[in-house]
Amino acid sequence: MRSIPYIIRRATFLVKERGIVNSCKFIYSRYGYFLKYRIKLSKVFTPDQLNIQNIYAYKYEPIMHYSFNRMLKGIDWDWKESTFIDIGCGKGAAILLATRYNFKRYIGVELSPLLAEECRKNIRKFIGKKEIDYAVYNCDATKYTIPDDINVFYFFNPFAPPVLKVVMYNIELSLIRNPRKILILYFNAMYLPIVLDSGYKIIYAEKTDPVARYKYGNFALTN
Ligand SMILES: C[S@@+](CC[C@H](N)C(=O)[O-])C[C@H]1O[C@@H](n2cnc3c(N)ncnc32)[C@H](O)[C@@H]1O
Secondary structure (H helix, E strand, C coil), X not given: CCCHHHHHHHHHHHHHHHCHHHHHHHHHHHHHCCHHHCCCCCCCECCCCXXXXXXXXXXXXXXXHHHHHHHHHCCCCCHHHCEEEEECCCCCHHHHHHHHHCCCEEEEEECCHHHHHHHHHHHHHHHCCCCCXXXXXXXXXXXXXXXXXXXXXXXXXXXXXXXXXHHHHHHHHHHHHCCCCCXXXXXXXXXXXXXXXXXXXXXXXXXXXXXXXXXXXXXXXEC
């Protein structure tokens, strides 16, 4: 339980940055949205707290539903004919949100065993009796071979350039094996130049996210 002074300091900071309406949206998205499904994924964890021995891993933080939905609604793409992968899926917020778009299949890849297990539990809780095709792998993204039917790649600032470069290379290998049109959804896109250097073009750009205020903006790119 947080102390009252902490809550006041945090609320003041949020309102100064975003204004009252967007602060309320932030609090709802972070703490309320998934709670109505009895799913708790709001707490942020550093790699140290998760016992992750990987210097390139970034902290766990769930995506905000407003940011995710705004981007997907802003893109013309046939979600129902697509397979979605979240590389660095954490507790699964993005996969849960993606199920609302009726993808053919969902994949999560997560380094932390604890988060990967939480992710599986959260998916089962969220979908209830609905049948969906999904798999969550507990492994390092660099060791994961990209299946050749995946066409929607989602990243929420999961790792530093050495890992991102290997993953981009593995995507290229998959495209050589099976040439196809793909979409990259990159939230808080800290290393956008790496993706651009691989030849992808921006088709959606949000430099300032009004609610989440991710520092590096949100972008969708295609080949
Ligand atoms: C910012 S969180 C995003 C969580 C989730 N994708 C979402 O949108 O709610 C980044 C996640 O990437 C994971 N991660 C970091 N390095 C990784 C790696 N090398 N392989 C797989 N997952 C990794 C972290 O453990 C963390 O859960």
